[in-house]
């Protein structure tokens with residue numbers, strides 16, 4: 301496989317499992333030096349070990365809490381200090397809460413917006429000077445929910461719409477500095493994201509999300525189906541791509 305990430309340092313949040321893990325391992329196989337940050341550091345270390353096996357020259361881990369501003373800033377400082385540079389930041393850590401809007405608590409709303417959106421403010425602001433130095437790029441994981449909305453997932457969809465708007469705004473503002481900003485909108489992917497989150501009680505079947513029919517994956521894509529999109533946007537192959545919101549949903553939302 302082509303080594304698009306030789307001599308590149310990639311910081312990826314939420315890479316201890318699911319989509320982030322798959323993206324990290326894909327970039328590892330293309331020679332990237334990885335910094336894996338997650339609140340779940342035991343699984344993060346396991347992903348780092350796998351990344352080294354796949355060909356990453358280096359794979360470090362940092363424990364952090366995306367819901368905590370100071371933790372976000374310290375995580376970035378630590379990441380930049382490891383190799384003294386940063387070429388790509390992948391904002392991927394995320395949580396969801398679901399349920400009828402009238403029953404949503406303010407605490408649940410705050411947690412989802414804090415982890416999925418406000419953390420990007422803290423992390424990008426801290427990382428940007430390094431990314432300007434390297435003329436690097438940022439890839440953030442949004443969701444088709446952020447484009448279309450999704451019943452019963454109001455806070456989640458609103459947070460992802462925020463990621464999309466933040467991405468486009470920063471792409472325009474920092475194009476003169478040579479820093480690219482893009483976002484990926486997966487459709488349904490088979491990960492642990494909903495693990496431990498109770499299903500919606502009395503959900504109306506007429507307003508639940510449509511399945512993708514591509515490749516027969518009606519229960520959702522595998523994380524590896526999304527990984528190539530991260531590698532593309534993070535790499536020099538996407539050198540003229542900025543402000544792009546790339547939907548990777550197997551035609552789930554098409555038609």
Ligand SMILES: NC(=O)c1ccc[n+]([C@@H]2O[C@H](COP(=O)([O-])OP(=O)(O)OC[C@H]3O[C@@H](n4cnc5c(N)ncnc54)[C@H](O)[C@@H]3O)[C@@H](O)[C@H]2O)c1
Pocket residue numbers: 313314315316317318319320337338339340364365366367392393394395415441442443444485486487488489490491492493494
């Ligand atoms: N699975 C899907 O169907 C789907 C669809 C569209 C977008 N996404 C997005 O993809 C991203 C990855 O999710 P996933 O589906 O791989 O789920 P996942 O649960 O496997 O991965 C999420 C990761 O984020 C980490 N994380 C959560 N809260 C954190 C916090 N406060 N601080 C630090 N790390 C934290 C978790 O430990 C985990 O490693 C998320 O942003 C999610 O919203 C997922």
